[in-house]
Amino acid sequence: MRSIEWKYLKGLHQLYENGKTKLKILNNEYIYLVLFKQKKLIKFQEGNHSVIMVTNNKRFADFYEHNYLKTYNYYDDFFADSGIENNAKKTFTEEDLKALVFIYYNRDELRNNLTTQKKFSAQVFKYENSKYLENKPSLKNAVLQLLEIDEFPEVDPKNQQWRFIVDCLDPKFVVLCENLDCLKVPIEYQENNIELWYVGGNNTKPLIHISQDKLNLPIYYFCDWDYSGLSIYSQIKQIFKDKDKNIEIIQPFPNAKRLPVSVKHHKSKWKKADFSNLTKNHFTETQIELIMELISSDEWIEEESMDLIAIMKDKSIFNIS
Known part of the structure; x- marks a missing residue:
């Protein structure tokens, strides 16, 4: 399964539920090359290229259920439980979502042992640098919301005592x-x-x-x-x-x-x-x-x-x- 950003996963789910979407999912290279060009599971609506449609409901449903439905439901439940705004404007990658879920379920421990923003970013968002949250304000706001804080303390903790x-x-x-x-x-x-x-x-x-x-x-x-x-x-x-x-x-x-x-x-x-x-x-x-x-x-x-x-x-x- 190819990992895709939440906004594109939202579009695929709309196709699964409604057979069409107005979200610009073809901006995603994998969706464009594989689902649109290679497998031909989706197409433009005739006479209206602002709408993407499913070409065959069963074939698309089989593909989506096998590859993405479980992932979508997992993160959709997370948005509902956590209170984080869930819309297609969010540019969260799947790695971002994984980190947000982790933060949500460990929020008390994290909040009680907060590091600086840079150290928190480098540790929780492992494959990114220490300025990752600084450069993604919507993601940072989601993190602050999950931790129920207004801002990161800019002092390093003397001891990290979490499990x-x-x-x-x-x-x-x-x-x-x-x-x-x-x-x-x-x-x-x-x-x-x-x-x-x-x-x-x-x-x-x-x-x-x-x-x-x-x-x-x-x-x-x-x-x-x-x-x-x-x-x-x-x-x-x-x-x-x-x-x-x-x-x-x-x-x-x-x-x-x-x-x-x-x-x-x-x-x-x-x-x-x-x-x-x-x-x-x-x-x-x-x-x-x-x-x-x-x-x-x-x-x-x-x-x-x-x-x-x-x-x-x-x-x-x-x-x-």
């Missing part, structure tokens, strides 16, 4: 994530009985204060396979060891995409010391072999490139009693 949780009705195990991305679209994880935790990257202190009753489920760590991610894993593993609780790392598939550590925006570099100063006995022989390969080739594996659920199913983790 975000995506609950599910019948959790079978916990996955502790290094990055926020999994928590932004939690539906699939909830459907697979996974409770997600996030404590803020290198901010592992909140884990020290987790009570024993929250440690009954198996716990796994999902992270970038680079120096920072693996180093944080060792810190967390020690914290849980002190609680007499084991935690295991989610290992990528052998054919996982590898990136050079010098890639743009990536700051974690391997150390020149033996095994990059990582704690060897925190890893299995197979994991040590993979890490050694990454170190020698100066590469890393990004968390977001790994399919967490596919990996866990492949390792039969779902069958753990």
